Each structure stands twice: as C-alpha cells, then as structure tokens.
Amino acid sequence: MQVRAFQADDWAQVWPIVRAVIRAADTFTYDPAMTSEQAYDLWVQPPPGRTVVAHDDGQILGTAHMNTNRPGPGSHVATASFMVAEDARGQGIGGALVRDALDWARGRGYAGMQFNAVAASNTSAVELYERHGFTIVGTVPGAFEHPAQGRVGLHVMYTEL
Numbered sequence: 001m002q003v004r005a006f007q008a009d010d011w012a013q014v015w016p017i018v019r020a021v022i023r024a025a026d027t028f029t030y031d032p033a034m035t036s037e038q039a040y041d042l043w044v045q046p047p048p049g050r051t052v053v054a055h056d057d058g059q060i061l062g063t064a065h066m067n068t069n070r071p072g073p074g075s076h077v078a079t080a081s082f083m084v085a086e087d088a089r090g091q092g093i094g095g096a097l098v099r100d101a102l103d104w105a106r107g108r109g110y111a112g113m114q115f116n117a118v119a120a121s122n123t124s125a126v127e128l129y130e131r132h133g134f135t136i137v138g139t140v141p142g143a144f145e146h147p148a149q150g151r152v153g154l155h156v157m158y159t160e161l
Contacts, residue, residue, distance in 0.1 A: 006051035
C-alpha cells in the first residue's frame with residue numbers, strides 16, 4: 001500500500017468512499033445529501049493544501065486532505081481529515097494517512113496540527129490520533145448529532161510538531 005497525491009481521475013474511486021462515510025452520518029459533520037460535485041469541491045484541496053489517496057494495485061483504499069487550519073495569526077497550525085473504505089478498515093491505512101499528513105505539515109514548517117471536530121463516538125479515530133501524539137484539548141458537548149447515539153461531543157485534538 002502506498003500514499004500518493006490525488007489525481008483528478010482518482011475521483012471515480014474516491015467518491016464512493018466519501019459518499020459512504022458522509023451518508024453514514026456517524027463520523028463527519030458533512031451533509032449526507034451532498035452531491036459528488038459538492039463533495040469534490042470540499043474534499044479536494046487546492047495548493048497549498050494537499051489531497052492524497054492510499055492505494056494498492058490501483059485500488060484506492062482511503063483518502064486524506066490537509067491544509068492550514070486557520071488563516072492569518074492561526075496559519076502556523078495545520079489540519080487534516082481522513083476517510084478509509086469500509087472494507088479496508090483495520091489494515092493500517094488510516095495510520096499511513098495520518099503519518100503522511102504529519103510529514104506534510106512538518107515539511108512545511110507548521111508548529112502543530114489540529115483536528116476541529118472529531119466525534120467522541122468515533123473511538124477508533126480518537127485512539128488512532130492519540131497513538132500518533134494527538135491529545136483531546138477540549139470537547140464541545142452534544143455538538144454532533146449521531147444517527148444512533150443521539151447528541152455526542154465533538155473533540156478538538158492537537159499535537160505539536
């Protein structure tokens with residue numbers, strides 16, 4: 001499995017991953033009714049941001065995007081988001097994408113990386129991020145409407161680089 005920069009023709013394989021994640025509505029704060037075009041505009045980051053795919057033998061197994069978290073006085077902190085195909089989870093793909101995002105941020109001189117909205121119910125993501133040095137620096141109670149668990153907290157997670 002390798003991680004490489006997203007290419008426009010990757011969208012045919014990336015969109016089904018993004019669509020499944022956002023329609024499940026249990027991890028991301030994206031509109032579950034989002035169209036392919038809307039999702040493309042949201043997910044695919046223009047430079048200086050970056051979008052990547054994790055692939056094996058031409059099959060895309062996951063994707064990530066990364067960028068500056070906030071402009072101006074906050075521009076020294078990066079952010080990133082990750083999605084892995086359901087049938088590829090538990091195989092280290094998320095970890096590879098997180099490492100790639102952290103390497104990207106370090107290489108560009110960011111002081112840290114912040115995740116703004118990690119659903120507290122998404123324990124596998126929280127644990128993955130903690131294994132890579134992130135800590136929960138705050139939680140907004142009830143800020144995420146989980147389809148099965150009701151309102152759960154959204155964590156803000158951070159790591160220094």
